[in-house]
Amino acid sequence: MLREKCGVFAAVSSGEAFVPLYWGLVAQNHRGHESYGFLTHSDGLKRYVDLGLVPRIEREELIRWQMLLPGKRGIAHVRYGTSGKRDAYSHLRDAQPMVVSHGRSKMGIAFNGNLVNIGWLRGLLAGKNGKMHATSDTELLCSYLASKASVGIRDAIDACMKEVEGAYSVVGLRSNGELFAFRDPLGIRPLCIGKNREGDLTAVSSETVGLDINALNFMGEVEPGEAILFSSNGESMARERLASCPRRALCGFELSYFSRPDSIINGKPVYKTREELGRNLARRYQEYVRRADLIVSIPETAEDAAYGLHEETGIRWERMLRRHRFVTHRAFILDSEDRKVTIDRKINVADGGLGGKRVIVVEDSIVRGDTTKTTIAKLRERGAKEIYMFVTFPRITHPCFYGIDMATFKELIGFRHDEEGIAKEIGADAVCYQPLEYFNRATGMDGRDLCMACVTGQYPTELAQTIADRVKSNITTESCRVYERGLEA
Ligand code: SF4
Missing domain, CATH: 3.60.20.10 (Aminohydrolase, N-terminal nucleophile (Ntn) domain)
Incomplete structure (x- = not known):
């Protein structure tokens, strides 16, 4: 489908x-x-x-x-x-x-x-x-x-x-x-x-x-x-x-990832929300902020958050990760082989003095983890000593039924592992997610007016909740796809 x-x-x-x-x-x-x-x-x-x-x-x-x-x-x-x-x-x-x-x-x-x-x-x-x-x-x-x-x-x-x-x-x-x-x-x-x-x-x-x-x-x-x-x-x-x-349920992922930064959502430019998401991470994860020498961001949706983080902390923001402008494929919607090749092609690391540095890497989200893993490996190759992932969207633990292709539990690294396990799998020294309440605050919206079902498992529609609950309690194979239409009956 x-x-x-x-x-x-x-x-x-x-x-x-x-x-x-x-x-x-x-x-x-x-x-x-x-x-x-x-x-x-x-x-x-x-x-x-x-x-x-x-x-x-x-x-x-x-x-x-x-x-x-x-x-x-x-x-x-x-x-x-x-x-x-x-x-x-x-x-x-x-x-x-x-x-x-x-x-x-x-x-x-x-x-x-x-x-x-x-x-x-x-x-x-x-x-x-x-x-x-x-x-x-x-x-x-x-x-x-x-x-x-x-x-x-x-x-x-x-x-x-x-x-x-x-x-x-x-x-x-x-x-x-x-x-x-x-x-x-x-x-x-x-x-x-x-x-x-x-x-x-x-x-x-x-x-x-x-x-x-x-x-x-x-x-x-x-x-x-x-x-x-x-x-x-x-x-x-x-x-x-x-x-x-009685409520709205705007997709929270629009704010963190999909919408253009110059679009207005809920009366606020999206880039302003993203800057605030970056400032939030600075306030929440002081222990890593104190250790870090540099901030880098994964282009382009994480850049506004990196700016907010840089503004809040005063830590130098080096834009050494650059995107090949005409490789337009979005990695997380490709299959895994395609994804690896695409990620390799789309992100380039300019060696702007990473040797021996402790680096905060700002990313908008971690879905399957392979984009992040590839990027971290490239930063390590250039000599980064420690890498702390700061992620603007909270940890994704549940599939989406509403138009974003993350349809299975098991493909989601955030379902399979906690923060420590994720850090190990992607090769980071720490993974620091945006807490949900911080995310809601940054959007300026009442949390009840956002869909954050892929984070909370609380779906705003009835059948989606039933399907997710049923599949979650019955995950038996690696390829178990939540979107089996038979489950709707
Ligand atoms: S489940 Fe997640 S990605 Fe899907 S609509 Fe809700 S917030 Fe957006």
């Missing part, structure tokens, strides 16, 4: 929508490198998807793209397929936006997140359609919405909020020209909305950077459980809270 960590964007404009869609994707390319795609509406739906990064489009090529994807409304998507087949055919087949037909109408969606009760959904749709060929969560969700939309897209989204468990931030487009966006009742994945000063361009984006690059003013988050509906001529927009939960 596919589990995605993606970026979405939608635009409703008085002119052609392609240009804002394009820039909205470029700004969010960090959320997906495997494929990208556009879907626009003008006399029916027009779709284009391809593999790889969003391409560079020169000014003179724009006309051709706009002719290919005409219309004043559109949606767009960048994708990471975090598991499943990795051949080009599969990537292209699963590229989004994905379009399904229902009767004489069509609907396309772009989706960020992951569904939990997918077995139920598959059964429901198979019952209705006789056969269900869908291979991805996105196709299932799109089929589900299309099957309910004959009474109106608002009611289809309403049903989705009540029946579908998981993380989903969705933008969609119908062949009648209606554009819609919605976010799951817990708001696990981010989604925000903005408008230009003239009022003739409105956009919905996973992150605020998608609005900034289009010079749009931030109007606010799409609230958890909220649907935004644009009329088929794009002239009116309605916002409605269809579901309300």
Whole structure:
């Protein structure tokens, strides 16, 4: 099965929508490198998807793209397929936006997140359609919405909020020209909305950077459980809270790792939160701060935290770890062989005087441990005497069901070992994690408004909790995959 960590964007404009869609994707390319795609509406739906990064489009090529994807409304998507087949055919087949037909109408969606009760959904749709060929969560969700939309897209989204468990931030487009966006009742994945000063361009984006690059003013988050509906001529927009939960559950990992540092989450730039995470580590782990000669950071998401740590301690921050700019693969979503090679290729260590030094290495998270292990080995080769890992995200001990590919207990080094064991396995002298309460404080959010299930084992949705508990009590093989769909029944 596919589990995605993606970026979405939608635009409703008085002119052609392609240009804002394009820039909205470029700004969010960090959320997906495997494929990208556009879907626009003008006399029916027009779709284009391809593999790889969003391409560079020169000014003179724009006309051709706009002719290919005409219309004043559109949606767009960048994708990471975090598991499943990795051949080009599969990537292209699963590229989004994905379009399904229902009767004489069509609907396309772009989706960020992951569904939990997918077995139920598959059964429901198979019952209705006789056969269900869908291979991805996105196709299932799109089929589900299309099957309910004959009474109106608002009611289809309403049903989705009540029946579908998981993380989903969705933008969609119908062949009648209606554009819609919605976010799951817990708001696990981010989604925000903005408008230009003239009022003739409105956009919905996973992150605020998608609005900034289009010079749009931030109007606010799409609230958890909220649907935004644009009329088929794009002239009116309605916002409605269809579901309300007693809590939110924004993915904490967005703050530590996934979101761009210049995005705004909960009214605060992400980089500010990361700086505070670094300062926290300085205050909490004084014994190592006192011993350390140098701070280095694993590029690039740990750099803001390293700055905070440096500011708090006055210890020199040497940016001697550098990333090869065009090796864009994210190591932790590759399989283990690929991962090792990729890590070797992507991080370079410049010998900036490591010989005999005691070094604090700042990292955003440790998932499987192999990225960190490889980096530590490189630092040791350059002569580092002692290495203390300072990790901005708390210790990950549980799998994620909501769109980050860490789906098994046993692949997680933080499940298999305590801090001491982790240090031994990765070759560090100490591993110092962000305490959970410090993490919550740095975000400025109430801890109950964050999902930290991969740290606490307390899942914000019911079925996810049941699956995790059941698998945890029955781990028998190294390859036991928590995401066995049979467990949903
Ligand atoms: S389990 Fe962890 S990675 Fe998954 S949504 Fe929650 S905080 Fe994010």
